[in-house]
Amino acid sequence: MKLSEISKLLDGDLSGDADREIINVGKIESAKADEITFIANPVYEKFYNSTNAGAIIVSRRFKLSEGERRDIPLIKVDDPYLAFLELLDILTPKTELEEVGISEFAVISETAEISDERVRIGPNCFIGEKCKIGKGARILPNSVVLAGAEIGENTLLYPNVTIYQRCIIGNNVIIHSGTVIGSDGFGYAKNDDGTYKKIPQKGIVLIEDDVEIGSNCSIDRATMGETRICKGVKLDNQIQIAHNVVIGENTVIVAHTGIAGSTKIGRSCTIAGKVGIVGHIEICDDVIITAASNVSKSITKPGIYSGYRAQPQKDELKQQAILKNIVSLRNQMIELQNKLKNK
Amino acid sequence: MKLSEISKLLDGDLSGDADREIINVGKIESAKADEITFIANPVYEKFYNSTNAGAIIVSRRFKLSEGERRDIPLIKVDDPYLAFLELLDILTPKTELEEVGISEFAVISETAEISDERVRIGPNCFIGEKCKIGKGARILPNSVVLAGAEIGENTLLYPNVTIYQRCIIGNNVIIHSGTVIGSDGFGYAKNDDGTYKKIPQKGIVLIEDDVEIGSNCSIDRATMGETRICKGVKLDNQIQIAHNVVIGENTVIVAHTGIAGSTKIGRSCTIAGKVGIVGHIEICDDVIITAASNVSKSITKPGIYSGYRAQPQKDELKQQAILKNIVSLRNQMIELQNKLKNK
């Protein structure tokens, strides 16, 4: 694509060779002559003189200092980062993610309802009885949707995803490979002889619109009712969500976090990686939990919480500072004891 | 199903409209007119007057107070919760989980031995050479069983399960999607140049009867001999079991727990979520390990253990109480130092 075309797409002002051909985007440190890069953060201006990129997207406020090179085409825009993201999407080669059509190598129940608009169902997929697949939905190769499950419009399942029976996936949802939606909740009643009797898990998982779920996550179906992932939630990889959990709208959860049964997480929370949250508690809206924290009690006030036994971060930081110097504290104690002994 | 039929099934005493049609079960707060609910825990009695359910299962000891509604049918039984579970199983719609038959879209080696009684092998499954599939076994779509592996009677593999070569799965086992049984143990010998040489992992995984394993678990095959999951063990999701581990009968392990190589866990233990246990140790029978604990030494006495470096819970709780007030301890120290200085 010519620089003149790119500049037009981005509503930018171009200086330099309008006919230069650009085929990809790149990082300023490593971009090649047929790639375009950007400067959004002044930290990266140090690469300005040395970059091999074919052009740079910069802010309208970007000014050249004396001695800086003049030989590289610039496109000035309001927000270089957003402009760059847009371009990233346009220039990247398309793949089967964009293909449409139902593969002859997919196995689809006769009673499944498949929209006839722009659906893709890849080879080796299985779609069970009475499933509903919405328009624009893309189910990539080797994914499985069991009986009665529903996949919303424009939703994308990557390969090797499993959706258990009767679970409901909303519109514009993305689910990455290896993720399992609707496996049985972990529930047993103990018998007198020490063995366990399985408690049937008869509810479902309900995933609302605009959710993205990373790879190899597990979201268990409810015992009764539903495990609910609300609108706009973003889950990273390898996350475990137990039965009957509710995750509020626009909450973001990072990899390796686990949430035990029936816990309710509020809206717009940020839960970092490797966090553990026990069952049957509530976390209110706008809570931030830092990485590797463990939460064992409900949180009722917005704020930042952290620690092996999570507490308000400011308390935790004070304690940590002392704990790091606990050897000194002990030594001071010995000193005092000696002083008193000598008196 | 009519209430009269349900009551009969549950050995209950019915009061109210015997002909009322019930099609599902529900929670007391949200059940609809064609659903039945239950009260097992007195906490839920507060919903008695307001529930929209079509009927309620209650204890034989349940008594109505003055002013409480009389218009809702009741079924009195010995144990409302158990009765409810039974009903849950009966009323929930059947799905392909109950289907029988070998799909024409499964790929099955000619040398595999498949029982001819009530087996299900779903589409896109692969069953390798000399595998044995017991009667009543159900292998749902897209699961893979490699050469020489054995699947016991009435065992259920959900979609996208992988069983590696020669592993043995007992009877009445349930394995959820994404779980991998028999991947290579993590073993290498370091060469002089810093590279690693793979130690062949030639053993198997042996899973005894009545085990349930959640989604996305990894259970590695032994270097030699076997990694063994004993009878009645229940594993939650995303659990990692390394090579040559043994998990004793009726032990329960919660999500995100990892157990390193050659460790032996006793019978009837409860290991909560996100626990780490190092390799080459033994945990005796009847041990409880609380969530997010790390165990680095053998445990020889039954009891409760907890903490970042697990120890008997009562010791750990005492330490935690002081650590939480470590700022105060430090301040008391400063106070003492000042007092002594002034003397």
Next chain:
Amino acid sequence: MKLSEISKLLDGDLSGDADREIINVGKIESAKADEITFIANPVYEKFYNSTNAGAIIVSRRFKLSEGERRDIPLIKVDDPYLAFLELLDILTPKTELEEVGISEFAVISETAEISDERVRIGPNCFIGEKCKIGKGARILPNSVVLAGAEIGENTLLYPNVTIYQRCIIGNNVIIHSGTVIGSDGFGYAKNDDGTYKKIPQKGIVLIEDDVEIGSNCSIDRATMGETRICKGVKLDNQIQIAHNVVIGENTVIVAHTGIAGSTKIGRSCTIAGKVGIVGHIEICDDVIITAASNVSKSITKPGIYSGYRAQPQKDELKQQAILKNIVSLRNQMIELQNKLKNK
């Protein structure tokens, strides 16, 4: 195989019945009469008199004491453990892991380039457009390789592996079941209304030669550029590697460890299980991080680091010793306070 043949293969010196037939290897405690075992560690010499094995591989320095049995054939070699590993590989029965050929039940794009030498592509696999599969590569049943991805020579993908579009897997790589290579990095920009906008993840994952990756791992593709797993790296199960991470040559990482975005790990590091490492930091070469540690700052000196907030292990051990006795420290404080009060 006859003992005489085995001894020759191992460059050993055989004493005892040269014609004895050996069909497998076993542990000294449990080996049977048609199995061979070994003694590398003197700890196992206690089993010498009682083993049922058909023969034992021992060191050339191995000497019999008075009263020890003379009836069991011995093969003396320089390094009994290495000899045993070699034999393990030779004696174990072959499975479809060694099969060659492209299954008629695989779905392969016409534009994919498949080497015609010794490739195996199992049933129910999907190979997308313009993929390249090198000679000797084995892709076991139900694995998926999306458009433009490349699989190197002699590389082995176990069943149910997913390789996303354009990712590059080197030569002699092993990837276990359930692992996902190239899922989107976890990146969003927050909108003013609290919802999140997805940042396109347009880079790839590059896996160099001689890497082994366990089951159910997730390695995310870079936003731009590449997430890179360098030559000789060994990853255990259930590991999470975020976008743009680099793992240096010959580094070993144990199960349940997670590494956040853009972090760079050096060469020849050993990272134990359940470790968390934050994003945007660097760990230098030759660092050891012990199990369950969390690393939140760059590490610039080789050495051993550990703890809930990782620090040099020797500092951490000192602190832990005091923390374990924190109750005593508090009691000494009270004693001092009382003493001073009484003065």
